[in-house]
Amino acid sequence: MKDGLYSITFTTTEGTLGEGACLVRDGTFVGADFLHSYHGTIASDGSRLTVVMHCRRHAAEFVSQMNLPMEFDLHWKGEETTKGFVVETPLPGAGVILRATLDYIER
Template sequence: MIMKDGIYSIIFISNEDSCGEGILIKNGNMITGGDIASVYQGVLSEDEDIILHVHRYNYEIPSVLNIEQDYQLVIPKKVLSNDNNLTLHCHVRGNEKLFVDVYAKFIESLIIKNTGMPQIYLK
């Protein structure tokens, strides 16, 4: 997966006729993000599909996949991308019939890099 480090705005549409919006941050090989009902975390890999762990924290908002507990999304290692946009087709681990299409747009570079020690880069 080719993604530059930074902050992305995401829109996701499920096959359950539901959609949502959130934010995704890539820093090195780590990805993390969130929306109004869930947070997600994963580790990028060049060689394998990516497993994104989705933790639900707001049960008052329905999941776009109608899953009310934590779950994992499988992100294929080959995705459509260019410098600023990314399109992903992800499915729930163990159930390929539940899937979500994710559209990510690059917003901003990171000013703090994950290098073990906090560093601030000013523009």
């Protein structure tokens, strides 16, 4: 996986939840969207990715569409694509699968 800046689109079977950006460097990342900031690690075994992400809502007055707590962790699985990578995880308490599509932003 390339180090650099990625655009992120978060979707479920219900549709698009939001968009954000993240910076990947040496197997770690930081990012944000309109509702959350996040950071974590990305590991690859050559074909599959494992991502551990800690999320924090910017402010209590912002309402989560999925009724998520102020802080939570997500454990993603996925794979690299020609543009970046795609990962998925069950959303705690929401009963849906969350998909994140990350596209590398060319310089």
